[in-house]
Amino acid sequence: MYLYPVWLRLWHALNAVLIIILIITGISMQYTDKEDSIFIVSFASAVKLHNITAIVLTISYIFFVVMNIATGNGKYYRLKRKNFFSDLVKQMRYYAYGMFKGEKHPFPVSMERKFNPLQKITYVLTMYVGLPLIIISGLGLMFPEITVKKAFGVSGFILTDILHITTGFFLSLFLVVHIYTCTLGARPTSLFRGMLSGYHEPEED
Numbered sequence: 001m002y003l004y005p006v007w008l009r010l011w012h013a014l015n016a017v018l019i020i021i022l023i024i025t026g027i028s029m030q031y032t033d034k035e036d037s038i039f040i041v042s043f044a045s046a047v048k049l050h051n052i053t054a055i056v057l058t059i060s061y062i063f064f065v066v067m068n069i070a071t072g073n074g075k076y077y078r079l080k081r082k083n084f085f086s087d088l089v090k091q092m093r094y095y096a097y098g099m100f101k102g103e104k105h106p107f108p109v110s111m112e113r114k115f116n117p118l119q120k121i122t123y124v125l126t127m128y129v130g131l132p133l134i135i136i137s138g139l140g141l142m143f144p145e146i147t148v149k150k151a152f153g154v155s156g157f158i159l160t161d162i163l164h165i166t167t168g169f170f171l172s173l174f175l176v177v178h179i180y181t182c183t184l185g186a187r188p189t190s191l192f193r194g195m196l197s198g199y200h201e202p203e204e205d
């Protein structure tokens with residue numbers, strides 16, 4: 001089943017590399033200082049690399065949104081109200097219990113349904129809430145003159161920074177959980193191979 005077109009695979013690979021660079025340089029900036037300590041890269045290199053990578057990520061994100069609309073891949077991201085919570089519970093039950101008992105996936109992949117309910121909500125939150133938030137707050141930190149001066153009596157710059165770091169934390173958490181759930185296909189490597197070849201390997205009966 002051909003589910004991952006070339007543009008999506010190229011975007012995904014670039015996006016993964018960029019996010020990993022941003023996490024490493026972000027942590028580096030948070031835990032080192034301008035003078036002596038170094039975490040993988042020096043403070044000055046981390047700032048430079050973080051800014052350049054962030055600009056490339058912003059462009060690649062716009063590409064993702066435009067292509068999702070233009071190619072119809074966006075239909076897989078549309079949330080439906082019907083059975084929203086009960087479907088989520090079914091999928092959670094499968095991850096917490098059913099899969100260890102050898103049960104079948106409750107929402108098998110098809111051309112109409114690429115993501116299970118839990119994947120769908122996570123991808124929607126990551127791509128349409130997390131990334132816009134981190135990009136907008138990042139732009140606010142890059143160009144402090146555009147951030148509000150004060151909100152609730154606190155510096156707007158500090159609030160923007162807190163929003164940026166908190167979103168970065170949740171996106172890092174997403175990455176760890178994402179890689180783990182990507183091992184839960186027909187075989188542990190099936191979904192990774194699918195993202196490389198474009199073809200989803202179906203479950204055996």
Ligand code: HEM
Nearest residue numbers: 012015016019073119123126127175178179182191192195
């Ligand atoms: C080393 C890092 C990563 C690996 C190994 C990885 C692996 C995968 C794999 C195997 C899939 C296909 C399985 C599926 O249908 O879910 C996938 C899909 C996806 N990944 Fe990742 N991923 C990585 C990083 C990221 C990052 C950093 C993001 C976003 C911040 C991301 C967002 C997505 C999205 C949105 C999809 C669904 C794409 C679509 O079919 O429309 N991934 N990933």
